[in-house]
Amino acid sequence: MAFAASLAKLQAEASCPICLDYLRDPVTIACGHNFCHSCIHQRWEGLQGTFPCPVCLHHCPDRSLERNTHLCHMTEIVKQIPTSGSQRKLQEEIPLCGKHHEVLTLFCEKSLELLCPQCKGSLDPPDQPLIPTEEAAASQRGMLKRHIGVLTNSLESDETVYKKQVANTWEVKRKMEKWREELDYECKELKFLLERERDEIDNDLPIEENNVEEKLIENGKQISYHMFRLNNLLNEIEEKCLQTDLDLLTGIERIHNSYGNIETPAVFSCELKRSCCLPPHYLGLHKMIHTFQADLTLDPETAHSSLIISRDRKSGTYRRPDGLPNPQARTSYPAVLSSEGFDAGRHFWQVEIGGAGQHKIGVFLDYELGEVSFYNLNSRSFLDGFRDTFTEKLMPYFSIGPSSESLTIRVK
Structure with a gap:
């Protein structure tokens, strides 16, 4: 296949x-392109002043034609090379202008279409940028390679x-399983009342799970299909x-349009809604958490070195x-203050x-009542509390027992 293509290019030259x-009595004009002596003479017949090259439109100053003896000998040699049926087909498939039946040697950068030299006179507007196909192909190939980089990323x-x-x-699925375990634990603690609530909630969990999973x-x-299109x-x-x-430039507009119309699908944000109908003594804590929730962060400047x-x-x-140890730490115990x-x-x-x-x-x-309360959130039960009169700013304080090997605290 590579030999056939190379032979076709040689025959095209x-x-x-x-x-x-095949060139007959080949001549070379000022821009360097070669033509049959009779063909270029006929093309320039009747012209005065400047003489455009049929390939690149370069304006030759005169009708000066230089006979190319070397190319003449080369053409005779090429004629002797046997041409297979596939090679002849490759030659026959060279695209021609549908209107003027000439080789498409020019490319319009505005309309992105191939043109022959005769098409230039019928352009609207007539001053559209035209460049030789070799130069246009190099430019478009570079643009396509940049597209490849963007698409790959x-x-x-x-x-x-x-x-x-x-x-x-x-x-x-993991979160749902964890929530079911927590729900089972609460149901065992509250016996019949939470058992009945557990059944109702457990019926809603698969709906939420299926809804999120389906989305x-x-x-x-959608992302997979988008990837398929990108591929x-x-x-x-x-x-x-x-x-x-020529093949690269043929239909190049469709590829540019396809590239320009790529839209990345939106990414679905996985947010689960957890609802639970708790018994009366749970409602106060539940409302307390959602009404007075504070967003805290730990202050590294006050953290113990460990x-x-x-x-x-x-x-x-x-x-x-x-x-x-950290010289700014407030205690010798592994503790830290909140930034807020x-x-x-x-x-809360x-x-x-x-x-x-x-x-x-x-x-x-x-703060106004001077009350601090502690709750076990695993069992939703009250642990302890104290009352005092607060007159200054209170800073949440977190400490881990020094005998612990490895513990992690996380504030919410």
Whole structure:
């Protein structure tokens, strides 16, 4: 196939761009293009002043024609090379102008179409930018390669999002399973009352799960289809870049339109809604959490040297100290203060302690009443509290027992 293409190019070099036959008495004009002596003479017949090249439209200053003896000998040699049926077909498939039946040697950068030299006089407007096909193909090939880079990056990004959405599907199942376990625990504690509530809620959970899962799957299909389109367009552009100049430029407008019309599908945000109809003594705590929830972060400047504060300042992990203590730490115990403090109002925050079992503690502050209450959020029960008179700004304080090997606190 490569030999046939090379032979076709050699035969094209030995052919006249006007009559498309082998060159007869070849001559070279000022711009360097070659023609049959009779063909160029006939084309320039009746012209005065300047004489345009039929291929590149270069204006030759006169009718000066230089006989090309070397090309004449080469043409005679090319004529002797046997031409197979497929090679003859390749020659016959050279596209011609449908209106003037001449070789398409020009390309309009505005309308993105191939033209022959005769088409220039019928352009509207007549001053549209025309360049030789060789130059146009090089420019378009470079543009297509840039498209390949953009599409490749977009495809990689979409693959990452797609994998994340697949992972979210399993995360939904994991969270649902965890919530069912918590629900079972509460039902055992509250016996018949929560058992009846558990049945009602358990009927709603699959609906929520299926709803979110269906949206994730549908969104995954959209992303997958978008990736399929990107792959097809990417393959088409890569194949286009490997084609000959004329084949590359033929239909190039459709590829540009396809590239310009690519729209990345929106990514479905996986947010689960959890609802629970709790018995009367649960409602006060439930309302307290959602009404007075405070967003706290840990202050690294006050952290003990054995506490490693996370980048989002939401958690601190205890490691046995092996260096010098933090001189700004407020205590010799592995503790840390919140960055936020309160000097009025009601506020609720949660603390998760992991490492030696999972504990969830809720803290409620009523500044004006001078009351601080602690709740076990696993069993939704009151733990302890105290009352005092507050006159200064209160800063939440978090401490881990020094005997612990490795614990993590997380504020919410």
